[in-house]
Amino acid sequence: MGDVHPAVEARFTDLIAAPDAELDVRLDELALLVAAAGQHHESPWVDEQLDGLDRVAAACAPGLDGLVAHLFGPVEAGSSPGSPLALRGDEESYADPANSFLDQVLARRRGIPITLSVLAMAVGRRTGVPLAGVGMPGHFLVRHEGWPRVLVDCFDGGRRLTSGDCEVIVQRIYGATSGFDLAWLDPTPTREIVLRLLTNLRQRALATGDAGLLGWVAPLRSSIPGVGDGDLHLLAELRARLS
Numbered sequence: 145m146g147d148v149h150p151a152v153e154a155r156f157t158d159l160i161a162a163p164d165a166e167l168d169v170r171l172d173e174l175a176l177l178v179a180a181a182g183q184h185h186e187s188p189w190v191d192e193q194l195d196g197l198d199r200v201a202a203a204c205a206p207g208l209d210g211l212v213a214h215l216f217g218p219v220e221a222g223s224s225p226g227s228p229l230a231l232r233g234d235e236e237s238y239a240d241p242a243n244s245f246l247d248q249v250l251a252r253r254r255g256i257p258i259t260l261s262v263l264a265m266a267v268g269r270r271t272g273v274p275l276a277g278v279g280m281p282g283h284f285l286v287r288h289e290g291w292p293r294v295l296v297d298c299f300d301g302g303r304r305l306t307s308g309d310c311e312v313i314v315q316r317i318y319g320a321t322s323g324f325d326l327a328w329l330d331p332t333p334t335r336e337i338v339l340r341l342l343t344n345l346r347q348r349a350l351a352t353g354d355a356g357l358l359g360w361v362a363p364l365r366s367s368i369p370g371v372g373d374g375d376l377h378l379l380a381e382l383r384a385r386l387s
Contacts, residue, residue, distance in 0.1 A: 147359035151187040152180045157367040160338065167334040171277075172197055172246070172266035174338045175259070179245035181360045182345075193247050197263075200229070200250070201270035208288050208296075211273050215264060216302035229253060231260055233299035241357060244345055257284035258341055260298035276331035279340055280310060282317035287331060295329065339368055346375060355382045 148156075156177040159170060167174070176190045204214040217228030234243050234254035242248040249255035249263055261277055261284050268275035274289040275296075285305065288294045295305040297313075305313075311324040332340075342365045349358035362375035 147356070148181040148363055149184065149186050152177055152185070152190075153363060153367070155187055155190070156181070156364055160335065160368050164333065164335070169269060171262060171334050171337060172269075174334070175246045175262050175266075175341065178338070178341060178345075178364065179247050181364055182241060182245055182357075183247075196247075196250070197266050198270060201267045204267060204271050206271070208268075208273050208290070208294070211264065211267055211271060212296065212302035215267065216298070231255065231263070231298070232301060233257065233260065239348055241345060241348060244341060256344070257297075257299040258337070258344070261286045262337065262341075264296070264298050264302075277334075277337045278329055279332035279336065280328045281314055283313050284340075285310070285329075287329065289331075335368065339365070339371065342368075350378070350382075353382065353386070355379065355386055358382060 156174065159167070159174060159177070162170075173190060173194060176193045179185070179193075180187070180190050200214075204210045213228060215229050215231050218230050229250070230253055231249070232254050234240070234256065237243070238256060242252065243254070243256045244259055246259055246263060249259045255263070258277075258279075264286050265275045265277060267273075268286075275286040276289055278285040278287050278295065283299070286296050286298060288296065295307075295310065297303045297305055307326060307329060310329060314324055314328075315322050342361055345357060345361045346365060348354070349361060358375070358379050362379040365371055365375045366373045
């Protein structure tokens with residue numbers, strides 16, 4: 145059913161239909177299954193990458209400050225394997241599909257808001273730092289669910305934000321007269337985070353007419369409960385136009 149390794153597609157389909165409580169602790173696995181599909185990896189590769197996230201988490205000092213310092217702090221000359229990763233937002237090639245692959249974000253030390261946030265959430269779960277994804281319009285953050293509760297912009301080097309800062313971000317994207325709803329700062333369910341990740345890739349495929357990209361995104365999106373098979377019809381139409 146599409147251009148995805150069958151075992152990867154089956155694993156994704158089974159997991160995305162799991163109860164919410166299970167999804168909440170396996171967001172990293174779902175994101176890595178997306179990366180596996182996009183890079184033609186087989187299912188065991190996902191488990192190897194999960195082990196790699198364990199190692200990233202092991203290098204963090206305790207607490208939110210330790211997590212932010214390790215993920216987003218600057219790399220110094222002669223740094224050791226446990227040195228800060230200096231992750232940053234990729235403003236130069238934002239639309240590059242590699243920015244949607246968690247392993248590539250770690251390897252390239254750059255990504256887009258949603259993948260940088262998913263990475264922070266994955267490390268936070270391993271280190272006892274409770275982080276929730278916040279899918280604002282046009283931007284993605286994490287919210288620290290401990291005390292004090294704080295919003296963190298992973299695309300901007302782990303900068304702490306107030307609700308007023310978030311309003312400024314939305315207005316910068318959509319215009320100065322845009323309204324702002326505090327409900328946009330509520331946690332986004334895991335299934336919706338995964339859907340948003342895939343939707344970004346879908347939009348890229350449709351904008352560029354990339355049938356190869358849509359060829360693996362469509363079956364994954366269509367396997368998410370409630371999405372339907374519209375993407376598969378779009379894929380068939382795109383392939384027909386290109387043939």
